[in-house]
Amino acid sequence: MAAAMKLHWSPKSPYVRKVMICAHELGMLPKLELVRSVAAMLKPNPAIMADNPLSKIPTLVRADGSTLFDSIVICEYLNDQAKGTLFPPHGEARWQALRWHALGDGLLDALILWRNERERELPLKALVDAFELKTRACLQLLDAEAAAIGSAPFSIGHVTLGCALGYLDYRFDSLGWRALAPRLAAWFATLQARPSFQSTEPIDG
Ligand SMILES: N[C@@H](CCC(=O)N[C@@H](CS)C(=O)NCC(=O)O)C(=O)O
Numbered sequence: 001m002a003a004a005m006k007l008h009w010s011p012k013s014p015y016v017r018k019v020m021i022c023a024h025e026l027g028m029l030p031k032l033e034l035v036r037s038v039a040a041m042l043k044p045n046p047a048i049m050a051d052n053p054l055s056k057i058p059t060l061v062r063a064d065g066s067t068l069f070d071s072i073v074i075c076e077y078l079n080d081q082a083k084g085t086l087f088p089p090h091g092e093a094r095w096q097a098l099r100w101h102a103l104g105d106g107l108l109d110a111l112i113l114w115r116n117e118r119e120r121e122l123p124l125k126a127l128v129d130a131f132e133l134k135t136r137a138c139l140q141l142l143d144a145e146a147a148a149i150g151s152a153p154f155s156i157g158h159v160t161l162g163c164a165l166g167y168l169d170y171r172f173d174s175l176g177w178r179a180l181a182p183r184l185a186a187w188f189a190t191l192q193a194r195p196s197f198q199s200t201e202p203i204d205g
Pocket of ligand 1: 012013014015039041054055056058070071
């Protein structure tokens with residue numbers, strides 16, 4: 001299968017990872033040409049901006065040159081192309097999958113901002129404290145839902161929660177999140193065994 005689409009990609013971005021995991025699960029990887037693209041909030045990248053004025057990754061350029069962003073849109077597009085089951089079409093399964101996706105994505109948004117803030121010369125303590133409070137609250141809720149998460153059919157919700165927990169391991173190791181959410185950690189261990197997760201572990205470089 002010839003690569004027909006270009007993906008602005010980085011091995012560090014948890015949002016790109018969502019797309020890569022979906023592509024792996026859906027057998028769509030051969031369709032993607034990965035273009036290493038550096039996205040930084042303080043340094044808009046003209047090469048990304050040519051395809052996405054927000055200068056964010058992931059950004060997908062399709063065979064006809066048309067673009068898709070952001071990560072959830074690309075994930076659903078890939079699922080649609082592959083006629084996959086990562087987005088339950090209707091009913092309670094759909095709302096639960098989208099809700100877990102929203103929790104994972106919202107947690108990621110908070111973690112990215114938290115990391116930006118803590119790297120400033122003079123981090124605003126109230127902001128850092130608020131991000132930590134929200135992170136702990138997300139983990140508490142997800143731990144209470146771990147059994148339901150583990151028994152639901154694999155969906156975009158699991159993909160995004162997995163990327164958020166993987167990002168905690170990657171950038172927030174000192175938080176020790178597994179001790180805060182042991183049942184969630186047990187589920188995450190099974191998720192990490194999937195080839196789609198193993199082959200997309202974040203790496204520096
Ligand atoms: N909501 C977006 C978030 C994407 C995002 O923020 N990606 C980061 C990389 S991890 C980025 O491109 N940052 C550059 C910037 O904010 O200018 C999505 O789901 O794709």
